[in-house]
Amino acid sequence: MKKLHISTTVNGDPAEFVCTPDESLLDALRNRLGLTGAKEGCGTGDCGACSVTVNGRLVCSCLVLAAEVEGAEIATIEGMADQDKLHPLQRAFIDHAALQCGVCTPGILVAAKSLLAKNPEPTDEEVRYWLAGNLCRCTGYDKIIRAVQSAAAEMRGA
């Protein structure tokens, strides 16, 4: 298969990689760019562990071809903290013990950040529906919802 050269922006920095036409964005992020925060859970868009944003829109990177992101702006979990300073969502997940094994956590953090950008004061029900595509087999979700609400309150300055 003829390889493609892709120029894109990842977490605000220009990034270039070479990929095959059938390669997913998830595989390119992990294997070409060394950004292993996004995980492959299912590879079929069911679990959300590979969540990233492309041009501001939350997507499963396993359902995007790497070739599609030419000229796009991608944001991943690696761009969430400001150097050593964790994002309020990241701190809240630690404070509320909203994770155990951690495989789903990067995707949930990216998805939750995307929710709070659109809706800074969601109800619990809205958080649950928004995160319905992010599966967690450890926590039972309750602590995740509390952590998102705690971070949302902090980010509103409450």
Next chain:
Amino acid sequence: MRYLAAQSVAEAAKALAAEAGVTRILSGGTDVLVQLKAGMVEPDLIVDVKKLPGMREIRAEAGGFRVGAAVAGAELGEHKAFCAAWPGVAEGFQLIGSTQVQGRATMAGNLCNASPAADSVPALVAGGVVARIAGPDGERDLAVVDIPAGPGRTNLKKGEFITSFLFPARAKGASDAYLRFIPRTEMDIAVSSAAVNLTIGADGKVSAAEVALGAVAPTVVRVPEAAKAIIGTKLDDAALAAMAKACEAACNPIDDKRGTIAFRTHTAGVLACRAAHIAYERAGGKA
């Protein structure tokens, strides 16, 4: 496999028509990438149509809306004027998948994937929506109801693909609704579904209606007899009973682990009646 991000409609149609092997059109990719991953399809050529002019636009046309074929569910859901005019279309489309899937999934993809249970299709059929199709011989318009040919098959010819949908101008007192039955609260495939699009006259009676059912036949089905049963009524019990009966008569479902023939047939009628009520209230009617 080759990947082509087409820059013009003509380039895309020409490449699709010229390829002797297997081709796939990439729009939102939420079905195509899953099929690639599962090895269900090994395309020789994938043509990405998202970057074609107008593909991501929602604009006013002929008193209605023209919606580009690559508009994602999340994008349509953020268009207030469209959602106010076509709430049933918006709710059907947005029932598909998770937030992440909504960031990518498109109505054209849902329609051309040709599942009988496609959630965005019944409301398009009930709405009388017309797809614009591009191909090697130019453009043509085809009603959405005429596009699916059976599970996984469409009536589009080689090299053809959908570029947009035309939603006709709305009469005063018109609205629509879509309901489906699933055994859980979200992210599932319809066991049966119904869309109702109707208009209410000054007397509060239904003056025009269209009914479409999903997941109860090889394709989404339009049910004119069900529409006829509620036209001229205020959705009284007798009219709704006749509507449910007409819906049941139009059902030809499969029997599988997700629903029996009897269950799908019964619920299709129930859902149509409930959707009619919702559309009627949205249109300003008082039951």
